[in-house]
Amino acid sequence: EVMPTLDMALFDWTDYEDLKPEV
Amino acid sequence: TDPCHDEGGAPRGCVPGLVNAALGREVLASSICGQPPKQACDSSDARRAHSAALLTFTGGTTSPVCWRSDWLMQAPLNVTLTVSLGKTFELVFVSLRFCSTPPTSVALLKSQDHGRSWVPLGFFSSCCDLDYGRLPAPANGPAGPGPEALCFPEPQTQPDGGGLLAFSVQDSSPPGLDLDSSPVLQDWVTATDIQVVLTRPAMLGDTRDSEAMVPYSYSATELQVGGRCKCNGHASRCLLDTQGHLICDCQHGTEGPDCGRCKPFYCDRPWQRATAREAHACLACSCNGHARRCRFNMELYRLSGRRSGGVCLNCRHNTAGRHCHYCREGFYRDPGRAPSDRHACRACDCHPVGAAGKTCNQTTGQCPCKDGVTGLTCNRCAPGFQQSRSPVAPCVKTP
Numbered sequence A: 001e002v003m004p005t006l007d008m009a010l011f012d013w014t015d016y017e018d019l020k021p022e023v
Numbered sequence B: 001t002d003p004c005h006d007e008g009g010a011p012r013g014c015v016p017g018l019v020n021a022a023l024g025r026e027v028l029a030s031s032i033c034g035q036p037p038k039q040a041c042d043s044s045d046a047r048r049a050h051s052a053a054l055l056t057f058t059g060g061t062t063s064p065v066c067w068r069s070d071w072l073m074q075a076p077l078n079v080t081l082t083v084s085l086g087k088t089f090e091l092v093f094v095s096l097r098f099c100s101t102p103p104t105s106v107a108l109l110k111s112q113d114h115g116r117s118w119v120p121l122g123f124f125s126s127c128c129d130l131d132y133g134r135l136p137a138p139a140n141g142p143a144g145p146g147p148e149a150l151c152f153p154e155p156q157t158q159p160d161g162g163g164l165l166a167f168s169v170q171d172s173s174p175p176g177l178d179l180d181s182s183p184v185l186q187d188w189v190t191a192t193d194i195q196v197v198l199t200r201p202a203m204l205g206d207t208r209d210s211e212a213m214v215p216y217s218y219s220a221t222e223l224q225v226g227g228r229c230k231c232n233g234h235a236s237r238c239l240l241d242t243q244g245h246l247i248c249d250c251q252h253g254t255e256g257p258d259c260g261r262c263k264p265f266y267c268d269r270p271w272q273r274a275t276a277r278e279a280h281a282c283l284a285c286s287c288n289g290h291a292r293r294c295r296f297n298m299e300l301y302r303l304s305g306r307r308s309g310g311v312c313l314n315c316r317h318n319t320a321g322r323h324c325h326y327c328r329e330g331f332y333r334d335p336g337r338a339p340s341d342r343h344a345c346r347a348c349d350c351h352p353v354g355a356a357g358k359t360c361n362q363t364t365g366q367c368p369c370k371d372g373v374t375g376l377t378c379n380r381c382a383p384g385f386q387q388s389r390s391p392v393a394p395c396v397k398t399p
Helices: B130-132 B183-188 B300-305
Strands: B019-020 B027-029 B077-100 B107-111 B119-125 B150-152 B163-169 B190-202 B217-228 B238-241 B247-248 B294-296 B310-313 B331-333 B345-347 B386-387 B395-397
Touching: B027 B300, B077 B183, B077 B247, B107 B163, B119 B130, B119 B163, B183 B190, B190 B217
Parallel strands: B119 B150
Antiparallel strands: B019 B217, B027 B077, B077 B163, B077 B190, B077 B217, B107 B119, B107 B190, B238 B247, B294 B310, B331 B345, B386 B395
């Protein structure tokens, strides 16, 4: 089973703003 | 036909040919007749000039043919002839032909530092003890373990009235001493300048030149310095550089006027003089084509059994290590490419959320994945997991 790649748009960065990667 | 390499291209020891290193070189004479002009000698008149250039004249016929010192009326009677060879040579012989009855006392010296300091090579005298405080040279060379400046008989007058001073380095070396294996002999034959000091003239006049019979005057021609351009076994010829200096045409990864050091990238082992049996070529560092500079490390050289001591510097193309043979942190080896390929190291490209770090396995490229994450770059949830909204735990078990 091939899983879909992680969708960055689904992540909630509210509590993890400092971890958010630069795009 | 390459003297420095065999038919298979492997390096082998090579030396330049034997030449007269003094030929065409300027000779400085401490005394030249005709300065100021005298009856038979006028330095401003070519027909009566006896310049020191006649000692190393390159060819053709001249008249006069001999250098002549000024009239020496009283002590000191020393006259010095100095010739700079322009570069280090390995001496084989020195000779000087006298145009009149030869002097009865001569000292021969050499310099290894372009005339700053001098050491004697040999003496020639009828009174070795009195003139130089030495015993006459033993018939079979020096008794000691190394070469030394011996006192030989003075040049003999020949039937034409002149004489020949002849010095051979072989005569001042113990028999059996080999240039390849004796650093002492290598040092002994090395010279940049030669000096002949004529210290006592024969009390006789010239019988070869057309000049008047004059006591206390030296006259000579054909100063020859037989030797090989010193290249330490790493060149078969010497050339003039752009500034007109004589330099070795260095091979075997060496450089310098005498091939006395390894070229910058050729430092995988220490420099050594070549011998007839072993070329001792400088070896290029092994950097897989990813570095232009390296340095020698003696400790590593010893640990390798004296095989390799080069350490590559500034590995490029994301490589690292002593030989630029592995990938730097954050990169992994592409198994489909050769180690020397510019693109042999690929970026790990670990997923910014799915991976627990940025450094992947250097062989497989596998990034460290967070729980429930899979894939080479940790960019997918593993079977049985699904994406969450939390970037800290991006994959959670499927309910």
